[in-house]
Amino acid sequence: MLKFLIEKEFKQIVRNAFLPRMIIMMPVMMMLVLPWAANQEVKDVRLSIVDNDHSVYSERLVNKIISSGYFKLTDVSASNPEAMRSIESGKADIILEIQDEFEKSLINEGAARVMISANSVNSTEGGLGLSYLSAILADYATELREEQGGQAVVTAVEVPSFGVMSQYKFNPHLDYKVFMVPALMVTLLTMLCGFLPALNIVGEKEAGTIEQINVTPVKKLVFVLAKLIPYWVIGFAVLTVAIGLGALVYGIYPVGNLLTIFLFATIYILVVSGMGLVISNYSDTMQQAMFVMFFFMMILLLMSGLFTPTTSMPEWAKTITVFNPLKYFIQVMRLVYLKGSTFFEMIPQFLALCGFALALNTWAVMSYRKSQ
Template sequence: MIKYLMEKEFKQLLRNAFLPRLIFIFPCMIMILMPWAANMEIHNIYLNIIDNDHSTLSQRLVDKIAASTYFRLTDLPDSYAVGLQAVEAGTADIILEIPRGFEKDWTNGSSPQVLIAANAVNGTKGGLGSSYLVQIIRDYAAQLRAEQPAVLPSASGGVPSIQVSSQNLFNPYLNYKLFMIPALMVMLLTLLCGFLPALNIVSEKEVGTIEQINVTPVPKFTFILAKLLPYWIIGFLVLTICFGLAWLLYGILPVGRFGVIYVFAILFVLAISGMGLVISNYSTTMQQAMFVMWFCMLILILMSGLFTPISSMPEWGQLITYFNPLKYFMQVMRMVYLKGSGFADLFSQLLALLAFVLFFNSWAILSYKKNT
């Protein structure tokens, strides 16, 4: 039975002269144009400082950085390895390591060197965060020179300063396309597998063909599944095309495995299509459904971390993002593409997407009214 229902759906889809073209032209345009146009602002950068000197001058530097409005000092780890674990876990965006002998080198007229290691999964955030930190360190060096003019002649005959060496973790060249392209793939799946099938159901309500289905012995679960499966197949086909375009156009391949992406994509598609079905069940016209879906899409995108990092949002905004399935799948895509994360690293995202799958699909099945 489901075979013939799916055949009907594909015929209806292909009968439309415009929609099949749009389905394949849209991802190509998104992948080619959008990575060049996206931009972000950065606030609330999580910082770990490793103070190996534990001197007065190093503590003053720590205090000066902590007082900045750009950074949130989250921890003072004992070693660089511990700080790097915080970056891996996502609890730190930047590590600043102050070496031993920092105060001694400055007092002797040498230029001490500090290390900045930035999480460059978000290249813009890592680059701007490092720039903010370098500027604070330079201001601190100028302040020390003003306080201690006696140390101005250095051993090399120049003016002493604090030298900064930088590392960009996971994205050494700060290529922002590495950050944007995986997230744009999430947007495509949301549109193709979440909202298009929901609009298809509402269109059947408007033309009256859904009433013919309602009086047949077709179970509502079978009917809904037949509505969704063609778009799921198209969605995964488009996702695969996007992988190829990302490689051909930008030379971008995931550090992790494609299998991890596909498993999470299945969960995300189930969740977002369930959400679309809920909207379609409560909509009676295409205009009403499109208005509600546009509203939901706008909120989901803006609150997903696509353009603005979630940590830069106000606290009430960060709370809202916990109920956004796009947020979790974007995290998965970016972590697999740039960090090579596996299932063990993505366990919290796995649980969140499973919860969305159960919630939205249960709601969709219970809210669908079928007259027998």
Template sequence: MIKFLIEKEFKQLLRNSFLPKMILIFPCMIMILMPWAANLEIKNINLNIVDNDHSVLSRRLVDKIGASTYFRTTALPDTYNEGLRFIEIGSADIILEIPRDFEKNWVTGNSPRLLVAVNAVNGTKGGLGGSYLSSIINDYTRELQSESPAKAMSAGMGLPRIGISTQNLYNPHLNYKLFMVPALMVMLLTMICGFLPALNVVGEKEVGTIEQINVTPVSKLTFILAKLIPYWLIGFIVLTICFFLAWLLYGILPVGHFVTIYLFAVVFLFVVSGFGLVISNHSATLQQAMFVMWFFMLILMLMSGLFTPVHSMPEWAQLIAALNPLKYFVEVMRTIYLRGGGIVELLPQLGALMAFAVFFNLWAVRSYRKSS
């Protein structure tokens, strides 16, 4: 019986001229565009430099900042107040003011001061931009000290200093795409295997074909499996396409095994499809199901650690995130891709996903009302 129901679902899917194309094009567009758009690296920061000294050292500093990929020098105003007007009209993010006696103070052994004024309307951009600029200035200071060690010694700067060597584990080049791409795969599986089956069931309610199923001897479990299995297969195809695109476009391959990813994906598909069926069972119209599904999807995605780490959230938000199944699968994908974690290391996430799968699917079976 289930074989014919699955065949019906595939025929119904293929008869739709738009849906099969969207299922294939949607993941490709997400994998191509989102890793570039959903990027928390701050670049192309508009910088205005007010050089009151016009000396060799100040010119070298301006050139060093201009060589950075993070800043774009948009103007060289004559005064600080003129630079502020550029910030007010939105054409500048940061102002660097070099004082008149910058080179003189350095040559005489004094500590020259620089003014960095940051537009902090966008707190993230302002904070990171100011930090980048401070790092460049500190690096420039070390260059000057190495060029004149005698003067640095006389100024008390030649004392032994503790050297710091930084090693970035698991992502040595700080490639943000390596952090985002695995999480985007989770979002795609959620949309395709959670959203579409729910809308499919509600669509049959609206056109009345589900009433014909209800008067047949088909059990609730058989009907639900017939609805889900086609989208599970599509989900695995989409996941495989994402693996290929991640390797082809960004050179990203998991440190761990693909088998581990597919194993967790099976459990996760049970979770999101069961959740989608719960919503469809309690929705009377397609419009209602779409609004409810979008409401939950938006919250689940934002609370999954897609953009910001869950541990950086307030404690009350972390408690809410603990009830989010997407959080656990995002942790699984990033662990396997970045650190090569195995099943033993990911047992807590596996247990949480299995608990969600049992809960949502039992709820879906019990809430589906079938009259025979």
């Protein structure tokens, strides 16, 4: 009986004019477009310069900032109030004001001051722009010390100078795509293997074919399994395509064992498919199922650690993330891809996903009402 029900599900998917195209195009588009869009690197920060010195040293500092690749000179003002107007009009994001007698102070006193004013409406851009600019100023001061053998310091505030040697583990080039691509694979599985089962039973309710199933001796468990298995197969195929695109397009390969990813994916697909079936059981129309699924999907994605770490959330939000299956699989994907973690190092995530799979699929079986 199960075999024929699964065959029916695959035939329904193939006969649908839209689903096969979406199953193929969605992983391709997400893997080719989103890694470039879902990027928190800040570049081309619009810079306004107020140079009160007009010396060789100040010109050299400005050139060094522009050549860094992080800043784009969009405004040169004669005074700070004039530069502030460029920020208010949206022409600039950050102001660097160089003091009078900048060069003279460096040569005679070994120290000079500059003022940085950052637009923090976008706190991420303002904070990172300030950080980049401070690092360039520190590097400029180091260059002057090496050239002159003196103690030249260029800083917004006079502080002791020291050197820092940075070593970046697991992502040495700080490429944000290495961090995002594994998480986007989880998002892809969640969207496909969550939304499609959520619309499946509701679609049969609207078409009236569910009544034919209800008068058969098919047990509820067999019926739910017949709904889960096709999307389990589709999820594996989509994940394989996504891993292949990640390797071919971005050169991102898992450091750990690929079989570990598929083992966790086996459980995770059952989790999101079970959640979709639960929503489908309680929905009467496809529109209702889509809205409910979209509501939960937004919360799960935003509180999964996809963009921001869950450890930086307030305590009440951390408690909510404990019940978010996306968080655990995103952790698994990043651990395997970046650190090469083994299965035994991720047993807590495995047990959590197994618990979600058991609970949601049991709920799906119990909530399916065979007599409609």
